[in-house]
Amino acid sequence: MTSETATAAGSGRNATETFQKKARDAAGTVDTARVDAVARDALSALHDVIRRHRLTYAEYDALKAWLIRVGQDGEWPLFLDVFIEHVVEDVANADRKGAVGSIEGPYYVSGGPEFTGEGTLPMRDDEAGTPFLFQGTVTDLDGTPIDGAVVDFWQADDAGYYSQFAPGIPEWNLRGVCRTAADGTFKIHTIKPAPYMIPHDGATGALIEAAGWHPWRPAHLHLKVSAPGKQLITSQLYFEGGEYVGDDVAQAVKPDLVLHPVPAESGTGEQVTYDFALDPA
Ligand code: MBD
Numbered sequence: 001m002t003s004e005t006a007t008a009a010g011s012g013r014n015a016t017e018t019f020q021k022k023a024r025d026a027a028g029t030v031d032t033a034r035v036d037a038v039a040r041d042a043l044s045a046l047h048d049v050i051r052r053h054r055l056t057y058a059e060y061d062a063l064k065a066w067l068i069r070v071g072q073d074g075e076w077p078l079f080l081d082v083f084i085e086h087v088v089e090d091v092a093n094a095d096r097k098g099a100v101g102s103i104e105g106p107y108y109v110s111g112g113p114e115f116t117g118e119g120t121l122p123m124r125d126d127e128a129g130t131p132f133l134f135q136g137t138v139t140d141l142d143g144t145p146i147d148g149a150v151v152d153f154w155q156a157d158d159a160g161y162y163s164q165f166a167p168g169i170p171e172w173n174l175r176g177v178c179r180t181a182a183d184g185t186f187k188i189h190t191i192k193p194a195p196y197m198i199p200h201d202g203a204t205g206a207l208i209e210a211a212g213w214h215p216w217r218p219a220h221l222h223l224k225v226s227a228p229g230k231q232l233i234t235s236q237l238y239f240e241g242g243e244y245v246g247d248d249v250a251q252a253v254k255p256d257l258v259l260h261p262v263p264a265e266s267g268t269g270e271q272v273t274y275d276f277a278l279d280p281a
């Protein structure tokens with residue numbers, strides 16, 4: 001154990017820095033008419049909520065204090081990805097014919113350790129959790145396997161912590177990039193994650209508690225699947241019968257994303273086969 005403990009502000013700071021590195025180039029690309037239309041409607045929706053609920057000054061001040069705290073805790077990535085991103089994802093991927101998407105969330109890092117065909121994610125010698133083989137084939141929409149497609153994979157550990165966002169975990173723990181073999185297949189050896197409580201000792205948790213909601217997400221795997229000439233898909237996978245599959249705080253579960261694992265052929269742990277068909281770019 002390290003002396004540092006995982007805190008919402010700690011993971012929030014890392015998530016904010018990670019996003020700022022990734023998003024620097026996106027600033028300034030939105031045109032004036034679009035900002036006018038969207039910002040006007042967003043504000044007008046909020047004005048309507050204030051009128052309908054007859055918001056008091058005390059409530060307005062509580063909101064202001066809370067918004068300030070979200071920033072101070074570095075929790076804008078967490079709050080937005082938990083409560084807003086699922087709708088953005090639905091809109092963005094509505095026209096796809098292939099693999100079903102889900103939200104990215106705040107804890108993706110590019111540049112994970114790479115392997116081809118089959119490999120084991122970096123993990124500690126005593127990594128807790130049921131051994132789990134996640135395998136499948138990446139194809140185009142016609143079902144033709146894609147050689148060298150990329151399955152970029154990340155997940156929380158058995159205690160619900162992500163490497164690089166909680167302290168004391170090896171840098172690339174439970175993260176990795178698998179290139180498919182010539183026949184389009186991938187085999188990723190990992191552990192089965194546990195249900196996951198989003199960091200809740202910060203501003204996002206304060207809202208959840210004040211509203212009487214819960215901070216849980218079902219156990220999930222994260223991935224980005226891509227290949228040259230194809231659209232990258234960002235998704236998540238869940239486990240049949242898992243707690244919170246029907247009640248995800250981030251509303252990011254879809255029926256097609258629920259896995260049905262079976263006992264592993266190796267005799268140890270579980271395995272599942274899940275295929276991805278990629279839409280053309
Ligand atoms: C997560 O692990 C996650 O996947 C999302 C969407 C939000 C917070 C934490």
Ligand code: FE
Nearest residue numbers: 105107220222
């Ligand atoms: Fe997650």
